[in-house]
Amino acid sequence: MATSVHAAQAERKIDADSHNTPVSHQDEAKLKTWYIGSIDQGTTSTRFLIFNGLGVPVASHQIEFKQMYPHSGWMEQDPREIVESVYTCIEEATKSFTDMGNSTDDIKAIGITSQRETTILWDRETGEPLYNAIAWPDTRTQAIVRELKARKGADKLQDICGLPLSTYPSALKLTWLFRNVPEVRRTYDAGRLMFGTIDTWLLYNLNGGKDKNVHVTDTTNASRTMFVNLHTLEYSPEVLDFFELDPQKLILPKIVPCSDADAFGSIASGTLKGKRITGCLGDQSAALVGQLGFEPGMAKNTYGTGCFLLYNVGEKPVMSTHGLLATVAYNFGGKRKPVYALEGSIAVAGSAVKYVVNNLKFVESSAQISDCAATVKDNGGCYFVTAFSGLFAPYWIDDAQGTMFGITQYTQQGHIARAAMEATCFQTKAILDAMEKDSGHKLTELAVDGGMTDSDLCMQTQADIINIPVDRPMMRETTALGAAIVAGFAVDVWKEFEELKEINKEDRTIFKPQISQEDSGKMYSRWTKAVEMSRGWLDSETGNQSQ
Known part of the structure; x- marks a missing residue:
């Protein structure tokens, strides 16, 4: 809620x-x-x-x-x-x-x-x-x-x-x-x-x-x-x-x-x-x-063309063993030391929404995708692995290609629109799990920004899938x-x-999980299966679709 x-x-x-x-x-x-x-x-x-x-x-x-x-x-x-x-x-x-x-x-x-x-x-x-x-x-x-x-x-x-x-x-x-x-x-x-x-x-x-x-x-x-x-x-x-x-x-x-x-x-x-x-x-x-993610343990997720989750790890880089990137978070120079982050990069986020708008033509603009997704109560068993550029963190599957699973005669436009939004939310869950393993700490709240966060449905779905509150400015x-x-x-x-410390703190909105951890786990398990099935769709030598 x-x-x-x-x-x-x-x-x-x-x-x-x-x-x-x-x-x-x-x-x-x-x-x-x-x-x-x-x-x-x-x-x-x-x-x-x-x-x-x-x-x-x-x-x-x-x-x-x-x-x-x-x-x-x-x-x-x-x-x-x-x-x-x-x-x-x-x-x-x-x-x-x-x-x-x-x-x-x-x-x-x-x-x-x-x-x-x-x-x-x-x-x-x-x-x-x-x-x-x-x-x-x-x-x-x-x-x-x-x-x-x-x-x-x-x-x-x-x-x-x-x-x-x-x-x-x-x-x-x-x-x-x-x-x-x-x-x-x-x-x-x-x-x-x-x-x-x-x-x-x-x-x-x-x-x-x-x-x-x-x-x-x-x-x-x-x-x-x-x-x-x-x-x-x-x-x-x-x-x-x-x-x-x-x-x-x-x-x-x-x-x-x-x-x-x-x-x-x-x-x-x-x-x-x-x-x-x-x-x-x-x-x-x-x-x-x-x-304002200036303290170790703070994290943000930006939902733009791609989606990028950065987790502040302090003044020493942490080399990931679970598919994440180590990167410089920021460096203010002077007497301040550089600060590092673990990063999870998702290649396709808002660009998946644009694909549904421009290629499938379900709606006329990206702003309407949330309304289309809201015409159904769930994804109807449809999972969309939006691997248009392969899959980035934490999978790093270069030969994956965009694939959709679970389509039946029951599948409607709303199910596909919802599955396109959920793809980013599931990948964010995979990144957070990897960050917990690398850092030894579980995030208690996720700060978010970027175009996709305009959708209340998308942010509520994100909170449900990761089972922690989502904080939107x-x-x-x-x-x-x-x-x-x-x-x-x-x-x-x-x-x-x-x-x-007071900058951009007014009128933030918190989305709290509304489904059980068990139900969330079942959805994520199906997503994980879909990811594994998306492997090998590109020929590793040429980058063309496998025959």
Whole structure:
């Protein structure tokens, strides 16, 4: 049952409030007139939001950009269009901001958060990309993954970088580009090949491109490439050698903390020309920061195009033995140590909802999928393994493909719509079970954000399946808020985490489990059986459907 969280929230805060001094009324008045811009560059759309110092968004603009699917399992984006989308969003949101009577002089800094493993290569001399961006869900590297798993040293990689050999990290996308785009190899041999994830590409262009040549990344994004030693947060010679890369020829971005007053440069043109960029972090880390997950044991789950659950494990990385990833949660720099997380990554979440809308045409928009699912009381025995990009954590089944089980003449549109939503909830349950085994602790509550959390039915289903409460904020722009927070710390809008403790705490909703643990277990058992049956639908050599 969904209930107001005010009472429970007040109870949870008693201890914290006894030790922390609340923000004074004078400080609150000041924070209302201090603003931070936040670039949120996602998988399918770009947004720019302007938050005040209380964490309230006062202006925003969002546009979708084109996704390209040249072959089954491939997903590409136009690097130039991504940059253009950022500039457009900045201009439109800033116009709304100034139309309200505000001044751009009051915007203290800019933060950036972006999709993570998506990979771009460009020429240092021209500043132009050499190929489309290969997006993080892309599975064209399946055969390369199989080949590299047999290479000497493969079994040591995850202990160094925290990531398994799979189609997911940037290193595999770079390997494919080396093998299939001749211009990439020529540029590499000439020592001009620049590598970056989306954050690096945006920072390079926002600073003026080749003229300024700002080539930098933060620790959270860097940790998603496979190239970084998670213990030292420096590029690993062993990993680069495994991938047969010469760091004298491949120009890798400088790695810096997420919050830095100078390292990320400033915007070179447009309405906000000269504004410093002082924060940068990957989208899932940004959501953890935006959910104020600053203590070990805190976790958040973001339901976007994919679904990503991060669990704060403190100042030392925990290498998973149960199918999870080890990653950098955030790194505020200065005297603060980096904080690490265990992560469970689900490739397909909101994209499964879009599939039901766009391909099956049950409803006209994603917002209506919950109503369609509510036309039936349960899934009717239908289970949808949404393995459009294989299965990520904790399974890591590269040769799985989207499969549906339990269809009968009784199956209706509502059953399939419900099964599409439940797929993400079941995978979240599998990840939480793995996290409990790795950490030795069972989560008592799950903070959530992202587009799918708009559905009360989906969140209630999630609570039922995991058998713990689900905590949803009213303001769900937590990813953008996280980028604003790290940027704000660099320019002293905030100086201590305690100053943030009231941000986005109003009007949260708690969804409590409504079914028995036994019934939940039966549903999960059927899901697990469906996952096992989805194996082997792709040919491991070619990535094509098996005959």
